[in-house]
Amino acid sequence: MRDALISRARSTTWRVWAAPGPAARPVGQAVGPCASRARPNTDATSIGVRPIPRPKHTSPRPEADDLRASPIRERVLVTGALGCVGAWTLKAALDAGDDAFGFDLGDRTQRLDLVLTPAEQERITLIQGDITDLDGLGRVLDEHGITRVVHLAALQVPFCRADPALGARVNVVGTVNLFEAVKQRLNRIPGVAYASSAAVYGPDDSSPAPESGGAAPATFYGVTKQTNEETARLYWAESHVPSFGIRPYVVYGPGRDQGMTSAPTLAMEAAARGEGCEIAYGGDAQYDYAPTVGVAFHRAASVREGAVVANFPGVPASMAEVVAAIEAAAPEVEGRISWIESPLPFPAELEATALERALGPLRAPALADGVHETIERFRRS
Numbered sequence: 100m101r102d103a104l105i106s107r108a109r110s111t112t113w114r115v116w117a118a119p120g121p122a123a124r125p126v127g128q129a130v131g132p133c134a135s136r137a138r139p140n141t142d143a144t145s146i147g148v149r150p151i152p153r154p155k156h157t158s159p160r161p162e163a164d165d166l167r168a169s170p171i172r173e174r175v176l177v178t179g180a181l182g183c184v185g186a187w188t189l190k191a192a193l194d195a196g197d198d199a200f201g202f203d204l205g206d207r208t209q210r211l212d213l214v215l216t217p218a219e220q221e222r223i224t225l226i227q228g229d230i231t232d233l234d235g236l237g238r239v240l241d242e243h244g245i246t247r248v249v250h251l252a253a254l255q256v257p258f259c260r261a262d263p264a265l266g267a268r269v270n271v272v273g274t275v276n277l278f279e280a281v282k283q284r285l286n287r288i289p290g291v292a293y294a295s296s297a298a299v300y301g302p303d304d305s306s307p308a309p310e311s312g313g314a315a316p317a318t319f320y321g322v323t324k325q326t327n328e329e330t331a332r333l334y335w336a337e338s339h340v341p342s343f344g345i346r347p348y349v350v351y352g353p354g355r356d357q358g359m360t361s362a363p364t365l366a367m368e369a370a371a372r373g374e375g376c377e378i379a380y381g382g383d384a385q386y387d388y389a390p391t392v393g394v395a396f397h398r399a400a401s402v403r404e405g406a407v408v409a410n411f412p413g414v415p416a417s418m419a420e421v422v423a424a425i426e427a428a429a430p431e432v433e434g435r436i437s438w439i440e441s442p443l444p445f446p447a448e449l450e451a452t453a454l455e456r457a458l459g460p461l462r463a464p465a466l467a468d469g470v471h472e473t474i475e476r477f478r479r480s
């Protein structure tokens with residue numbers, strides 16, 4: 100039965116994504132698909148661990164005992180730090196007064212430039228490394244006296260689809276490495292905050308999907324995220340490594356420029372330039388404002404018990420509402436953003452109560468405000 104469900108979900112996905120339907124709104128003038136002007140920062144090549152030369156970090160490295168005695172200033176390592184959520188998690192760490200360390204395979208800092216001021220970037224230590232290298236990761240944790248970890252490094256849906264073996268190495272083995280490294284340092288690092296995804300659900304899950312669900316992913320990427328959750332469960336059960344997994348849905352906001360659901364933010368970027376474009380999916384989904392997602396991941400890094408998994412409490416919206424919010428913030432593109440009415444292969448809505456119960460209220464902005472702030476930031480960049 101389970102196998103049947105999985106194969107049905109997969110075939111639905113391929114049908115949806117291989118042959119999208121007609122544009123939901125005819126465009127007023129010829130526009131192309133929403134695309135990023137930034138070059139991607141994932142080159143999928145293992146390059147070993149070495150420092151990225153650019154940023155400086157000046158604070159001295161405290162001893163482990165001092166770290167335990169200092170509850171307000173943590174040394175937070177963010178893996179996948181040069182990604183969209185990574186940049187916002189680094190910002191959340193700085194805003195909380197912590198020392199921030201970014202770990203990433205790539206070396207392109209364009210998202211940090213969008214999210215952080217030059218003064219903020221000066222306060223961050225960037226380390227170039229590969230999450231699939233357990234020894235290198237352990238060295239980084241020790242050399243920098245890391246006391247909190249947020250694990251975001253991953254390959255998203257299109258990259259996993261293009262190279263499933265690499266996707267499994269990065270998303271599955273990389274996450275096992277992170278848990279293993281923290282397990283060996285529980286005296287200094289209380290647990291792991293990590294990114295799961297709404298992609299653990301499939302199109303046949305009910306909506307709103309129960310938070311306890313997520314058994315039949317429709318993508319290989321979703322399978323890797325589901326495996327991360329199972330990895331977390333077993334590291335708690337067998338080794339008492341606490342963890343907090345957050346499942347974002349569609350993250351939007353400055354820096355979101357790659358992955359299957361980046362098109363709404365790319366449309367905001369285009370709107371800031373006065374251009375329209377076509378979004379390659381439609382239907383109803385939940386929208387998670389990237390700065391708020393970063394705050395949640397930073398808070399989750401202080402987890403001390405259990406293997407918690409929580410959906411991100413995003414804003415449910417149809418694509419028509421997303422486009423209306425873009426047009427309200429950039430009236431010059433009115434009628435020039437179109438979308439394909441193919442829904443994402445996930446339930447439209449997710450139950451999401453566990454996250455704020457555990458981490459406190461996040462005060463996420465309304466969709467219109469988040470879209471407005473995003474377009475304003477693109478205009479200033």
Ligand SMILES: NC(=O)c1ccc[n+]([C@@H]2O[C@H](COP(=O)([O-])OP(=O)(O)OC[C@H]3O[C@@H](n4cnc5c(N)ncnc54)[C@H](O)[C@@H]3O)[C@@H](O)[C@H]2O)c1
Pocket residue numbers: 140141142178179180181182183184185202203204205228229230231250251252253254255269273294295296297298346347348349350351355357358360
């Ligand atoms: N963006 C979304 O809508 C969304 C939704 C659900 C879940 N997530 C998850 O949240 C996390 C962050 O998402 P994002 O949008 O910032 O992704 P992103 O693609 O923007 O960033 C991922 C980062 O991971 C880095 N990376 C890739 N392979 C690596 C390796 N081997 N070692 C070290 N770093 C490596 C990349 O260079 C990149 O900077 C990911 O785990 C993603 O799967 C994102």
